[in-house]
Amino acid sequence: MYHFEKADKKLLGAQIEDELMNFILQEPVAVGEKIPNEFELAEKFGVGRSTIREAVKGLVSKGILEVKRGSGTFVVSTCTAEDDPLGLSRLQDKYKLALELFDVRLMIEPEIASLAAEYAQKEELVQLEKLCDETERLYLAGKNHIPKDIEFHTCIARCSKNRVVETLVPVINTAVLTFANLTHRTLMQETIETHRAVVNAIIDRDPVGARCAMVMHLTYNRQALVRLWKEHQKKEHENTHGQG
DSSP: OOOOOOOOHHHHHHHHHHHHHHHHHHTTOOTTOBOOOHHHHHHHHTSOHHHHHHHHHHHHHTTSEEEETTTEEEEOOOOOTTTOTTOGGGOSOHHHHHHHHHHHHHHHHHHHHHHHHHHOOHHHHHHHHHHHHHHHHHHHTTSOOHHHHHHHHHHHHHHTTOHHHHHTHHHHHHHHHHHHHHHTTTTHHHHHHHHHHHHHHHHTTOHHHHHHHHHHHHHHHHHHHHHHHHHHHHHHHHHHHSOO
């Protein structure tokens, strides 16, 4: 159970909003799933239900939650405005968005990995390997690896030493989040192996190898997404036309 100082009401509402967001990410509560009801959340965080309502309203306005009358409150995105300043995560068709993001990633990320192999500094190589290890450890332990995965891809972008590339990091972050929310843990082994291949090529100062490893990483992910999208379309078709 959480305990909070009975500080300024507005401050407390913002604090609980942050804690509720952390709860969604760490639990994790996946996109499409329902969060606990108002009473349960009030008990969990040790605050009044009006404070919970205020926190929920804040996350609704940020496109994280959606309140469905008679059904409850559902997670519609786990991407905050900070992670997604372009607002891409609010687009409704998540599969189409994920595939379009892959189009962009395939255009830029292999070249970013190639630049990283050329320009990464020694301490950045140590950090990159550490992030790869931490992502793998969380993945294998069944814990939420997504924030660490985002850090990993962000680190590669910084290693490129291209200031314009750094401004594109939020697009990559949105892509990683969108993909993870749709696929959950279906590509664990492939992700671990291809992450490692990218890191090894960058450490070896092998730009071509880094480019190829990133293409392989993104291709595995894209193929898995296409399979899931087809399954999703098939289910939707059956739900629409299967009755009667």
